[in-house]
Amino acid sequence: KNVTSRKRPHTSRHKPASIKLCGPTLVRMLDMVCDRARQLLMKTQRSSSDSTYQKRQMIVDDDPFTRTLSVTDYAQFNNTLVGDCCLQACSLEQYESHRIPRVLSIQSHVVHGFVGNKCAAFILQLYGFEVDIINSVHFSNHTGYKTVKGSRLTADELEAIFQGLLINELLEYDYILTGYMGSGELLHVVAKYVRLIKSKSAHIKYICDPVIGDNNKLYVDRSCIEVYKNEILPLADIVTPNDFEIEVLIGKELDYKNDENQEEVIWQSLRSLHKMGPSHIIISSISADKTGGNQTMLQMRASTQFLDNQYQTFQIDFPHLEGSFTGTGDSFSALILAWFHKENNLIRACERSISILHQILRKTIEISKPINTHNRCGHELCLIESKAIIECGEILFHAVLNDKHLSS
Numbered sequence: 001k002n003v004t005s006r007k008r009p010h011t012s013r014h015k016p017a018s019i020k021l022c023g024p025t026l027v028r029m030l031d032m033v034c035d036r037a038r039q040l041l042m043k044t045q046r047s048s049s050d051s052t053y054q055k056r057q058m059i060v061d062d063d064p065f066t067r068t069l070s071v072t073d074y075a076q077f078n079n080t081l082v083g084d085c086c087l088q089a090c091s092l093e094q095y096e097s098h099r100i101p102r103v104l105s106i107q108s109h110v111v112h113g114f115v116g117n118k119c120a121a122f123i124l125q126l127y128g129f130e131v132d133i134i135n136s137v138h139f140s141n142h143t144g145y146k147t148v149k150g151s152r153l154t155a156d157e158l159e160a161i162f163q164g165l166l167i168n169e170l171l172e173y174d175y176i177l178t179g180y181m182g183s184g185e186l187l188h189v190v191a192k193y194v195r196l197i198k199s200k201s202a203h204i205k206y207i208c209d210p211v212i213g214d215n216n217k218l219y220v221d222r223s224c225i226e227v228y229k230n231e232i233l234p235l236a237d238i239v240t241p242n243d244f245e246i247e248v249l250i251g252k253e254l255d256y257k258n259d260e261n262q263e264e265v266i267w268q269s270l271r272s273l274h275k276m277g278p279s280h281i282i283i284s285s286i287s288a289d290k291t292g293g294n295q296t297m298l299q300m301r302a303s304t305q306f307l308d309n310q311y312q313t314f315q316i317d318f319p320h321l322e323g324s325f326t327g328t329g330d331s332f333s334a335l336i337l338a339w340f341h342k343e344n345n346l347i348r349a350c351e352r353s354i355s356i357l358h359q360i361l362r363k364t365i366e367i368s369k370p371i372n373t374h375n376r377c378g379h380e381l382c383l384i385e386s387k388a389i390i391e392c393g394e395i396l397f398h399a400v401l402n403d404k405h406l407s408s
């Protein structure tokens, strides 16, 4: 409460003093203070014969964005301004559940098109996340085009960026998301700062797409593999490898199709990866060539390891769409982050992410043409045009639980 003694007409517009409080008890207390203040103001007005009470203005501002309630009471009695009393309150529960979650996303950037941070930033910001972006590469376009020009972030540059954030006390995140990194040195710096950020709070989740390669081909420097195995995986909470990346990480080739006990091979490989650190693993797609299943379908497989070393495993089957797309893996990890945050449930997060991506790809096929003849990577994702699809998050494909809950 701030009471000023100034003569009219200085009913002024100066900024009200504000008290910020958290917690239900304090909110209740504030309510009482407000009520009492109002009673006193009314009483003063009634009892004063020469009251020069003017128009009383009370502004109650319930801000859905910051989830704060402000009560600003401007009142004037007997040539005295009693007012400029601003109370701003919200419960701690409300504050926590509506606080804007902050994500640090370290991935590639392309000037034209959609991969890496171009996908993650759009998707996450659309869902209301605050996204801090570090670009591991700054390229003209993705690597599917005839030519790619641009630069790569060095380990020293990354270290300098982290130092700046650290010194300014800005390394405060709820989620860390990483994708294409390129070199072991860069990954080493990432691991150092993920460790530091995670040491500040137990609630921080690290979602890692361990980009190594696909179809037996490495996309990154070989030095990445050991850093992923020894430094990154122990810090990661959710990982989204493809089947080639699983093979590289667990050091074992998997022959799903020719193995009699194919199911067991897949789940055993997931279990080996759990042992390296992450409690949630999602293989975003396995083709029918690998599983020997229905050629028109793709399969997502996922697994959660619980604290008591029990596992929950599930799969989602969805249609294989004709054509090739880039940026799908990066969009997938961003969607998983967003929906894991909203649902706090891996199964729901996977159902939503797979369903949303399916609709984005359908939209992309419907409204875009393959980029050009020399491009072997098909379509750029039509993410902006899919805004409503992303926001809606309709579930089209449901998860099927694996009945065996493996124990270690």
Ligand SMILES: Nc1ncnc2c1ncn2[C@@H]1O[C@H](COP(=O)(O)OP(=O)(O)O)[C@@H](O)[C@H]1O
Residues within 6 Å of the ligand: 214, 242, 284, 285, 298, 300, 319, 320, 321, 322, 323, 324, 325, 327, 328, 329, 330, 332, 353, 354, 357, 358, 361
């Ligand atoms: N040809 C396709 N048909 C249907 N869905 C696809 C296709 N390509 C990608 N997706 C969707 O994008 C997700 C991620 O793509 P994927 O190819 O598994 O990742 P990455 O690009 O990392 O290899 C898949 O889980 C699937 O939902």
Ligand SMILES: Cc1ncc(COP(=O)(O)O)c(C=O)c1O
Residues within 6 Å of the ligand: 108, 109, 110, 115, 116, 137, 139, 141, 142, 143, 144, 180, 325, 326, 327, 328, 329, 330, 331
């Ligand atoms: C620079 C860059 N980053 C990331 C990716 C990964 O794309 P996806 O999400 O399809 O795995 C690509 C694919 O071409 C790329 O060129």
